[in-house]
Amino acid sequence: MKRMEHIIAVGMVLAVALIAYFITHTWALGPIPPVELRGIAKLYLRGMMSKTTPFYVSSPEAVTSILWDYRGLDTLYETAVFFLAIIGSVTVFRLLREHEHMVEEHRKEIKVPGMTLIVKLITKLTFTIIMVIAAAIALHGQITPGGGFQGGAALAVAPLLAVAALSRYFVEDVGLKERTALALRTLGLAIIGLIALVPLMLIGLGGIAYFMQNLPKPWARYVGFPQWLYDVPLGGSLFFYNVAECLAVGAGFTVLFLLLSIPEKIYMKVIEGEKGE
Amino acid sequence: MYILHLIMTAICLTLALVFAYLAIVSKDLLMAVVFSAAQSIFYALVFYLLLAPDIVLAYVAVSVGIYSALLVFIIRKTERYEKV
Numbered sequence: 006m007k008r009m010e011h012i013i014a015v016g017m018v019l020a021v022a023l024i025a026y027f028i029t030h031t032w033a034l035g036p037i038p039p040v041e042l043r044g045i046a047k048l049y050l051r052g053m054m055s056k057t058t059p060f061y062v063s064s065p066e067a068v069t070s071i072l073w074d075y076r077g078l079d080t081l082y083e084t085a086v087f088f089l090a091i092i093g094s095v096t097v098f099r100l101l102r103e104h105e106h107m108v109e110e111h112r113k114e115i116k117v118p119g120m121t122l123i124v125k126l127i128t129k130l131t132f133t134i135i136m137v138i139a140a141a142i143a144l145h146g147q148i149t150p151g152g153g154f155q156g157g158a159a160l161a162v163a164p165l166l167a168v169a170a171l172s173r174y175f176v177e178d179v180g181l182k183e184r185t186a187l188a189l190r191t192l193g194l195a196i197i198g199l200i201a202l203v204p205l206m207l208i209g210l211g212g213i214a215y216f217m218q219n220l221p222k223p224w225a226r227y228v229g230f231p232q233w234l235y236d237v238p239l240g241g242s243l244f245f246y247n248v249a250e251c252l253a254v255g256a257g258f259t260v261l262f263l264l265l266s267i268p269e270k271i272y273m274k275v276i277e278g279e280k281g282e
Numbered sequence: 283m284y285i286l287h288l289i290m291t292a293i294c295l296t297l298a299l300v301f302a303y304l305a306i307v308s309k310d311l312l313m314a315v316v317f318s319a320a321q322s323i324f325y326a327l328v329f330y331l332l333l334a335p336d337i338v339l340a341y342v343a344v345s346v347g348i349y350s351a352l353l354v355f356i357i358r359k360t361e362r363y364e365k366v
Contacts, residue, residue: 013304021299027286066338075333142339150335158343258348265355 011207044051049075059223063232064147070153073246074207077217081201084250088194091257093189098264100275109269118172128170136164143251160255164263173266184258193253200245204228219243291331298324309364311357319350 027033046052052060053070062070072080101107111117119125144157167176204214204225212227219241221229230241298321305317322345329337 006303010307017303018296021295023294025295131286134294151339151347152336155336155339155343158340158348162343162351169351262351262355265352265359269359 025253038141061220062240062243063220063238065238066149066152066240066244067146068150069146069152069240069243069247072218073243074219074241077201077219077246080246081217082274084194084253085276086199087254087257090275091190091260094261096263098261098267099183100267100271104271105276108267111175111268111271115174118174120170124170128166132163132167135159137167139163139251139255143245143247146247147243148238153247154254155250156247158258159255160251161258163260164259168262170264173263175262181259181263183260183263186256186263190253190256193249193251193256196249197246197253200230200242200249217242287331291328293323294327294331297343300329309366310362311364312354312362315352315353317351318353322346322349 048060049067049071052058052075053064053067053117055061056063060075062074064070064074077259139156139160139162141156142151143153146152146156166178167179169202200216204218205216207214207227209225212226213225215225216226218225219230221227221234230245231239232241233239234244301317301321301324305314305321308317309315322341326338326346328340329341
């Protein structure tokens with residue numbers, strides 16, 4: 006058994022070494038980092054940099070521009086997939102209203118919830134730091150690497166830490182219940198949908214516009230989200246999408262963590278079958 | 283410079299492989315989650331070396347924070363040690 010494990014380990018290392026050797030020796034990946042741009046990359050970069058092209062985005066961040074402008078529909082569908090995944094998890098793990106009193110009873114059983122004082126103090130400090138970092142990632146998504154999903158995922162780590170170290174009851178006392186988080190998530194999704202639909206409302210006024218339009222185009226010049234806030238580039242609708250996506254993703258994950266932190270014995274009691282046959 | 287990048291990538295990926303192996307063979311599932319998180323950190327470094335900072339930001343938060351936490355929740359609901 007022990008020898009078999011050693012053989013597997015050496016075999017894995019050898020396999021990876023061989024693959025790495027052939028990839029690098031035959032220069033299959035080209036130089037890392039790459040020095041040449043492909044045609045589509047040139048198109049995107051020109052669109053971001055030059056105001057004269059019809060595909061101007063006004064954001065110096067290529068990835069966010071592609072995510073929410075050039076390939077905006079992809080990201081919209083991706084958000085929809087995430088939305089459905091969270092809805093599915095909530096449906097599986099939620100407690101019915103008539104079972105919620107069990108959580109309250111469990112809460113009364115525990116005298117001092119959470120971990121030791123040291124862990125609690127450190128968690129309170131890191132909680133703030135993580136929130137600030139998440140806000141920076143999401144709000145600067147149109148200038149520096151980052152964006153809505155990245156910021157939201159970082160944001161979700163903060164309540165997760167609080168649930169782990171300070172217990173779910175502390176998080177509930179602060180005011181972050183499952184329903185609140187669900188409402189926040191729905192609010193984020195609603196904002197995304199609204200910003201995507203705003204240009205279409207202008208069709209009613211007689212102009213030409215298209216779904217998820219960001220800045221004015223020569224053929225649809227009536228739609229334009231703000232490009233600058235004082236001296237900060239906003240990238241048109243990118244900023245608003247990023248903020249809303251951050252809210253939706255962060256709150257979505259938080260709902261999941263709050264539901265998963267319900268003790269297993271409550272679930273066991275809820276799904277208890279009937280006695281007898 | 284390219285050679286340096288390649289060497290750093292190779293070191294990171296080798297260490298990630300070691301941690302992946304440890305995560306697979308570990309009978310203590312909580313330790314397996316820790317090994318898996320360590321592997322994710324090295325993957326994040328590789329993403330950074332491959333000039334994908336956007337992926338790094340999402341990957342670190344999801345794979346080290348959220349994914350590990352989900353698995354820890356699941357272990358708490360089931361059992362910590364794997365029985366052969």
